[in-house]
Structure formats: structure tokens, C-alpha cells
Amino acid sequence: MTPPVTDPTVSTAVDGLAPYDAVLLFSFGGPNGPDDVLPFLRNVTAGKNIPDERLAEVAEHYHHFGGRSPINEQNLALQAALQAELDRRGLATPVLWGNRNWEPYTAEALAQARELGARRVLALVTSAYSSYSGCRQYRENLWAALEDLGTQEAATEGEPPLAVDKVRSYFNHPGFVAANVDAVVEAYARLQAEHPDAQWPRLVFVTHSIPDTMEEASVVAGASYAEQHRDVARSVSAAAAERLGRALEWDLVYCSRSGPPSQPWLEPDVNDHLEALHAAGTTSVVLAPIGFVSDHMEVAFDLDTEALETAQELGMAAVRADSVGTREPFVRGLVDLLLERAAVQRALDADAPLPEQATVGDLPAFRSVCVPGCCRQRAGVDSGIPAACSVDPWS
Numbered sequence: 001m002t003p004p005v006t007d008p009t010v011s012t013a014v015d016g017l018a019p020y021d022a023v024l025l026f027s028f029g030g031p032n033g034p035d036d037v038l039p040f041l042r043n044v045t046a047g048k049n050i051p052d053e054r055l056a057e058v059a060e061h062y063h064h065f066g067g068r069s070p071i072n073e074q075n076l077a078l079q080a081a082l083q084a085e086l087d088r089r090g091l092a093t094p095v096l097w098g099n100r101n102w103e104p105y106t107a108e109a110l111a112q113a114r115e116l117g118a119r120r121v122l123a124l125v126t127s128a129y130s131s132y133s134g135c136r137q138y139r140e141n142l143w144a145a146l147e148d149l150g151t152q153e154a155a156t157e158g159e160p161p162l163a164v165d166k167v168r169s170y171f172n173h174p175g176f177v178a179a180n181v182d183a184v185v186e187a188y189a190r191l192q193a194e195h196p197d198a199q200w201p202r203l204v205f206v207t208h209s210i211p212d213t214m215e216e217a218s219v220v221a222g223a224s225y226a227e228q229h230r231d232v233a234r235s236v237s238a239a240a241a242e243r244l245g246r247a248l249e250w251d252l253v254y255c256s257r258s259g260p261p262s263q264p265w266l267e268p269d270v271n272d273h274l275e276a277l278h279a280a281g282t283t284s285v286v287l288a289p290i291g292f293v294s295d296h297m298e299v300a301f302d303l304d305t306e307a308l309e310t311a312q313e314l315g316m317a318a319v320r321a322d323s324v325g326t327r328e329p330f331v332r333g334l335v336d337l338l339l340e341r342a343a344v345q346r347a348l349d350a351d352a353p354l355p356e357q358a359t360v361g362d363l364p365a366f367r368s369v370c371v372p373g374c375c376r377q378r379a380g381v382d383s384g385i386p387a388a389c390s391v392d393p394w395s
Contacts, residue, residue, distance in 0.1 A: 022118035029099030030069025071296035106145040130169040131218040136375035139387035175333010179324035187321035195317035198284040207291020209254035217379040255302040
């Protein structure tokens with residue numbers, strides 16, 4: 001059973017979010033219109049020597065939706081929901097929004113925080129899992145943004161430097177799991193209403209694929225990126241089955257593969273898997289995007305467009321469960337995580353025992369301060385790029 005997410009009317013933490021005086025909702029970013037698409041993709045692939053001709057192919061995914069990614073509105077909605085939940089708990093802490101790859105950029109959000117008088121910011125990354133793409137790449141961007149702001153120069157002029165810490169990877173936090181359970185249960189009800197004669201659906205969990213080399217380098221607390229997802233899948237399927245009163249057979253598959261064909265990425269692809277299920281006699285599926293926080297481009301195109309079209313062509317009854325988005329258990333859980341991280345930092349500053357950190361499943365709570373070698377692109381290979389929120393930014 002999924003443990004409940006705490007829901008205090010006001011914060012039970014006497015010190016609230018201290019030592020933090022601002023929250024950074026830290027995301028990937030996306031284009032706001034057709035003219036933004038190619039520059040945005042150049043930002044995403046900077047340093048990878050990918051020609052514009054290849055980027056133009058990827059750009060068609062965005063042009064399919066008018067050149068506008070849904071991620072920006074979804075981040076604004078999450079920012080507003082987080083601010084409302086903080087306010088409801090009596091925590092007068094501003095929530096700012098910044099992106100790695102498009103406006104508003106990370107440095108802009110941090111500059112805004114400094115203008116508001118903030119000196120210590122708590123970053124909440126819109127990626128629940130630990131890997132290079134979901135953790136270290138954001139931390140590298142944070143380091144670069146702080147360098148761009150000239151925080152050290154500010155300190156030499158008598159102004160305190162701006163510091164940024166981050167919330168731990170939260171794939172196994174009760175709020176994230178509970179919101180995914182709700183979404184899966186609702187999707188089963190929707191499929192049964194739309195296809196009353198369909199067989200009992202198979203549950204297909206979907207996440208973003210990554211290169212095999214990145215998977216090998218993603219191990220934290222003994223669990224790789226894929227194993228983190230399997231832990232969530234077990235928790236979600238068990239809790240959903242309990243509510244539905246029937247066992248759920250499930251699989252973990254991948255989408256959004258890129259890179260050269262010669263480079264191995266995590267498989268199976270969701271479309272290939274649907275074909276394999278169909279060949280084995282499965283005629284009904286629920287797709288659950290547990291690898292994503294919101295219904296952004298990978299969900300809107302790779303699942304809602306391509307995967308559902310594949311299912312239709314195969315004659316399979318299929319629905320896609322919602323991502324966690326701004327669901328109440330998820331938003332409450334994120335604020336619980338902010339309070340937890342603040343309590344952890346107060347304990348670290350006081351050299352005191354760490355507070356309890358809520359989890360669901362078989363894996364422990366991951367560290368908030370990353371250890372050397374955490375989440376590299378390849379195991380044992382040092383990129384030479386410093387990253388914030390680590391005990392050793394150069395490792």
C-alpha cells in the first residue's frame with residue numbers, strides 16, 4: 001500500500017525552509033514558437049556536433065504542435081501550485097522558475113532571487129530520477145549559472161555570495177508514487193469506459209531512454225536509472241492493483257531515443273514493445289509515463305501521437321495515463337521534500353543526526369549532496385566540467 005503524503009494545514013517545521021529564502025523550480029525548457037525551435041535544439045545539443053539538418057528532423061516534432069512546447073505552461077502551472085501550497089502552510093518563500101535550455105534561463109532566475117534578497121536557494125529539478133541527464137547535467141548548469149552571475153566577485157565586494165542546494169532525486173517519494181497510482185487507476189477506469197468489451201489491460205510503464213553507457217554510470221545506492229524505474233513500477237502497480245481489486249501485469253519500456261544507430265540505448269522501444277505484445281495476444285494496454293513529471297513533448301509526441309497511433313494500427317485498445325503534473329499528492333509531496341531538505345541542511349550545519357526521509361519501495365532515500373563520480377555520462381570518465389551541489393564539484 002502506498003503510504004499517505006503528509007498534508008498539514010500549516011508547516012509543522014518550526015524553522016520552515018530555513019536556511020533557504022527562495023525556491024528554484026529548475027527545468028529543461030522548451031520553445032515558445034516556431035522561430036525558437038532550432039535555437040532551442042542547438043542549446044540542447046551544444047557540444048555534440050549535431051548538424052542543423054539532423055536538428056531539423058527533430059524540429060518537426062515541435063512543428064507538429066505549432067512550434068510550441070507544452071512544457072512552459074506546465075512549469076508555470078507547477079510553479080503556481082507550489083507557491084499556493086507553501087502559502088497555505090504559512091511559508092512566505094518565493095518560487096522562481098529557470099531552465100537549462102530556454103528562457104527563462106537558470107542565471108536569470110538566480111539573478112531574480114538575488115534581487116529579491118535571497119542568499120541561499122533550494123533547487124527542485126523537474127526530473128525525479130538520478131542519471132547524468134536528470135541530475136548531473138542540471139548541476140553543471142547550476143555551476144555555470146553561478147559563475148555567470150559572478151557570485152565570487154560579489155563576495156569580494158562585500159556582498160554575500162549566492163549559494164544553491166538541491167532536493168534529492170524523488171522517484172521513490174510517497175507523493176510522486178501516490179500521484180502515479182491515482183493516474184493509473186483513473187486510466188484503467190477510462191479504458192474500461194471507452195472499451196467495455198476489452199480484455200483486462202496490460203500496464204506498460206514508459207520512460208525516456210538513455211545510452212547504455214549513461215545507464216552504467218547512473219548507479220546510486222546500488223540502483224541504476226532503469227532499476228530506479230523498476231522500483232517505482234513495482235510500487236505503483238502493487239498499489240493500483242490493490243485499489244482495482246485485480247492483479248496487474250506490467251512492463252518497463254522506453255521512448256525518445258536519439259543519437260547514432262551504432263550507439264546502444266535502453267530498450268525496448270514502446271512501439272516495438274506494443275508490436276511484440278500484440279503478436280503475443282495482448283489486445284489492451286494502459287501506457288503510464290512514470291519517467292516524466294508533466295505531459296511535455298516526449299509525452300505529447302512520442303506517446304500521444306506515435307505510440308497511440310501504433311496501438312490503433314494494431315487494433316489494440318489503449319489509453320495513456322496522466323503524468324503527475326500538478327496533482328495534489330505530487331505538489332504536497334514536493335513541498336514535503338523542500339521542508340525535508342531544509343531540515344537535512346540544518347542537521348548538516350549543526351553536525352546533528354539527519355531527519356527521517358520518507359520513501360516508498362525497496363530503495364533508500366538518495367543523497368541531496370552528491371558524492372564524487374555521481375551520475376557521469378560514462379562510468380569512470382571525468383568530463384572536467386564542475387557541478388554544483390556536490391562534495392567535490394570537479395569529480
